[in-house]
Amino acid sequence: AQSVTQLGSHVSVSEGALVLLRCNYSSSVPPYLFWYVQYPNQGLQLLLKYTSAATLVKGINGFEAEFKKSETSFHLTKPSAHMSDAAEYFCAVSGGSNYKLTFGKGTLLTVNP
């Protein structure tokens, strides 16, 4: 079984400030971890993924995430928020023979000018 917990359903930051979106996972097998972004009324866009290679993963739009096995975490960060980063962010996990994605409940990021 696998699950994802995203801490904070809503995160608000000022433009230029650090973005930190938290994700903790549970998986009985080595996980694959993903962050997706969803803009209003749109599908999901892949930001980055961890598939057992480097623990620090760099993605698009300046985002990165670090896989920490000891903490079962995969937090998403960006050094400086931009207005265009405002969206819903989903963390997801899959693993082993279970290739199906299990999503967290999402975190809405708002960026204030």
Added chain:
Amino acid sequence: GAVVSQHPSWVICKSGTSVKIECRSLDFQATTMFWYRQFPKQSLMLMATSNEGSKATYEQGVEKDKFLINHASLTLSTLTVTSAHPEDSSFYICSAPPGGPTDTQYFGPGTRLTVL
């Protein structure tokens, strides 16, 4: 990059009618596609896995006779909501992994279904 499209982007129908939603992989072939449902301000829930050339596999609690899935070709899967009711109103999103079911999933833009 891998592109997945959906049609229509939104649809309104009357209660009791059926609605078909298409999911296409535009620049790759997909032996597997996934269908998700998303309620307002909630996460995505996997409904079923669409397999080219064989029957779809449905997640627990999803009515297979209500949500008919046909993987007609290596680039097209369809979801038909039969005898739609207002509680079927939702955002339906498909995804496809270019390299087979264990590959990264790329998502379509979604279809907003409203049943009156």
